[in-house]
Amino acid sequence: MAKPRYRTATQTNEAPSVVNEPPAGSHRAKVVRAHGLWYEVKPVEDHRAGETIIATMKGQLKRQKRKSDIVAVGDWVWITDLPDNEAVIEYVEPRNRALIRTARHTRDTEQVILANPDQVLFTFSIADPEPHTRMLDRFIILAEMQDIPVHIAVNKIELATPERIEEFFGIYRDLYPVHLVSAHTGQGVGELRGELMGKTTAVAGPSGVGKSSLLNAIDPSHRRDTGEVSGATGKGKHTTIGSRLYEIDDDTWVADTPGMRALAMHAIDPLKLDSYFVEFRPFLGECFYQDCTHVHEPACAVIEAVELGAINRARYESYVSLRAGEELSQENS
Numbered sequence: 001m002a003k004p005r006y007r008t009a010t011q012t013n014e015a016p017s018v019v020n021e022p023p024a025g026s027h028r029a030k031v032v033r034a035h036g037l038w039y040e041v042k043p044v045e046d047h048r049a050g051e052t053i054i055a056t057m058k059g060q061l062k063r064q065k066r067k068s069d070i071v072a073v074g075d076w077v078w079i080t081d082l083p084d085n086e087a088v089i090e091y092v093e094p095r096n097r098a099l100i101r102t103a104r105h106t107r108d109t110e111q112v113i114l115a116n117p118d119q120v121l122f123t124f125s126i127a128d129p130e131p132h133t134r135m136l137d138r139f140i141i142l143a144e145m146q147d148i149p150v151h152i153a154v155n156k157i158e159l160a161t162p163e164r165i166e167e168f169f170g171i172y173r174d175l176y177p178v179h180l181v182s183a184h185t186g187q188g189v190g191e192l193r194g195e196l197m198g199k200t201t202a203v204a205g206p207s208g209v210g211k212s213s214l215l216n217a218i219d220p221s222h223r224r225d226t227g228e229v230s231g232a233t234g235k236g237k238h239t240t241i242g243s244r245l246y247e248i249d250d251d252t253w254v255a256d257t258p259g260m261r262a263l264a265m266h267a268i269d270p271l272k273l274d275s276y277f278v279e280f281r282p283f284l285g286e287c288f289y290q291d292c293t294h295v296h297e298p299a300c301a302v303i304e305a306v307e308l309g310a311i312n313r314a315r316y317e318s319y320v321s322l323r324a325g326e327e328l329s330q331e332n333s
Contacts, residue, residue, distance in 0.1 A: 020091075022078035022090060022091040023078070023080065023090050023091070025080060026078040026079055026080045026090050026091065027043055027045055027046040027048070027078065027079060028043065028044055028045055028076060028077075028078055029041040029042055029043040029044060029053070029055075029076075029077055029078070029079050029087075030042050030044060030074070030075070030076055030077075030245070030253075031071060031072065031073050031074060031075045031076075031077055031115075031245070032052070032073065032244065032245040032246070032247075033073060033242070033243075033244045033245065034071070034072065034073055034242055034243070035242075037056060037057070038054055038055070038056060039054070039055045039056070039057075039071060039089065040052055040053070040054060040055075041053050041055045041077060041079060041087065041089070042247070043079070048081070051085075053079070053085055053086065053087045054085065054086050054087070055077075055079055055086065055087040055088060055089050056086075056088055056089065057070065057071055057088070057089045058088050058089060058090050061089065061092065067108055067109045067110060068098075068100070068109070068110040068112060069110070069111065069112040070092065071089060071092055072098070072112035072114070072115045072243075073112075073114055073115065073242070073243040073244065073245050073255060074095075074098075074112075074114045074115035074116045074117065074200065074202075074243075074245060074253075074255065075092055075093070075095065075115045075116065076092075076093040076116065077089045077090075077091060077092050077093065078090050078091040078092075078093075095115045095116055096116055097116065097117065097146045097147060097148055098110075098112050098113075098114065098115045098116070098117075098146060099112070099113040099114045099117055099120055099142065099143065099146065099148060099202045099204065099257075100112050100113060100142070100146065101113060101142060113202060113204065113243055113255075113257050113258075114200075114202040114243055114245070114255045114257065116200060117148055117200050117201060117202040117255070118149070118199035118200045118201065119148060119149040119150070119151055119199055119200075119201050119202075120143045120148050120149070120150055120151070120201065120202045120203075120204060121151045121152075121153050121179075121192075121196075121201050121202070121203045121204070122136060122139045122140065122143075122150065122151070122152050122153070122204055122205050123152075123153040123155055123203055123204070123205035123209050123210070123211045123214060124136055124152070124153070124154060124155070124169075124205055124206065124209050125154070125155045125156040125159075125208070125209040125210055126154055126155070126156055126157055126159060126160040126164065126165050126168065126169075127156055127159040127160050128156060128159060128208075129206070129208050129209065131154075131168045131169070132206065133168060133169075133171075133314070133318075134318050134321070135206060136152070136172075137315065137318040137319075137322075138322075139204065139205070140176075140276070141268065141273075141276045141322075144275075144276040144278070145268070145276060148202075150176045150177075151176060151177045151178075151179065151195060151201075152169070152172055152176050152177070152178045152179065153178075153179045153181055153192060153203075153214065154168075154169050154178065154179065154180050154181065155181055155182065155183055155209055155210040155211075155213075155214055156182060156183075156184070156209075156210060157180050157181065157182050157187065157188070158182045158184055158185050158187070165180065171312045171314060171315060174279075175278055175279060176278075177195070179191065179192045179195070181214060183210050183213035183214040183216070183217045184213075186217060189214070189217045189218055192214075192218065193218045196218070196248070196252060196254060197249060197252050198251050198252055199251075199252065199253075200245075200252075200253040200254075200255070201253070201254050201255065202243075202255045202257055203215060203254055203255060203256055203257060204257045211256060211257075212256055215246070215254060215256055218248065218254070219246060219248040219254065221248070242258060243255050243256070243257045243258065244256050268322070270322075270323055270325075273319065273322060273323055274294055274302070274319070274323075277315065277319055279310075279311050279312070279315065280294070280302055280305075280311065280319070283301040283302050283304075283305050283310075283311075284301075284302075286301035287299065287300045287301045287302065288300070293323060294319070294320075294323070295320055295323055295324070302316070
């Protein structure tokens with residue numbers, strides 16, 4: 001059976017220039033982990049399906065000039081076998097989307113957190129550490145920019161009252177699916193696992209909120225290192241060094257991603273920022289001024305919606321701080 005034809009470009013925002021085919025004798029695999037110039041891949045067909053193989057990029061791929069990772073966790077690649085359970089990556093399929101952030105010390109280079117996710121599960125804790133909903137808003141923007149469906153997990157619910165949980169996360173219930181879970185007691189874990197079935201999910205959030213513990217509860221077959229929250233800073237200690245993709249069931253993958261304490265937002269076009277707030281969308285285009293910033297202009301439909309309670313004021317203030325150019329620094333794990 002003839003192999004499908006794929007475009008060679010791998011960057012989501014780069015127009016492909018050449019149409020080509022994977023070389024004869026190669027087979028398809030998914031990248032599950034990256035170690036510098038080495039990658040762990042899992043073939044999904046042929047005689048080595050399900051094995052974990054160490055692979056490197058073909059020299060021709062390394063020479064490509066792009067402001068994004070050429071190969072990233074979650075990519076579909078075509079490999080050729082080498083001796084000693086190794087392989088070479090011959091070809092990278094184009095990504096349909098990617099969860100990305102701006103690479104450290106740059107303003108225009110992408111760091112791919114996970115390629116080809118079907119959805120993202122932003123995980124925050126209700127306590128230990130305290131929730132930072134402004135950071136959640138920034139995470140959500142990263143997903144909205146790439147049109148990635150968002151789910152929110154509120155972990156450690158055994159540490160707080162329902163009233164406190166509602167105080168911090170109630171405003172998101174009308175915007176995205178919100179899952180109340182406890183990795184410690186198992187509450188809500190089964191229901192959340194059902195939301196992951198048949199999909200590739202990026203699990204992301206700040207350090208210390210219990211992402212790895214939650215994934216251990218969802219998928220006990222793979223044990224992930226867990227950490228504690230620093231008593232001095234109240235911030236989480238990093239335990240996940242880089243993104244790693246786990247297959248927890250047939251066609252069901254979850255990615256444990258590095259904990260992110262803060263995010264740089266300078267790569268976001270301020271003229272598009274309002275469209276990344278889903279509750280703004282019904283009011284966009286209804287303002288008196290076509291180029292309305294929704295900050296100070298009269299007859300602004302968004303501001304009027306805030307005053308009427310149709311848009312939550314805290315979320316609106318989060319938008320205003322970003323629109324004014326207030327940025328958070330980015331820290332890699």
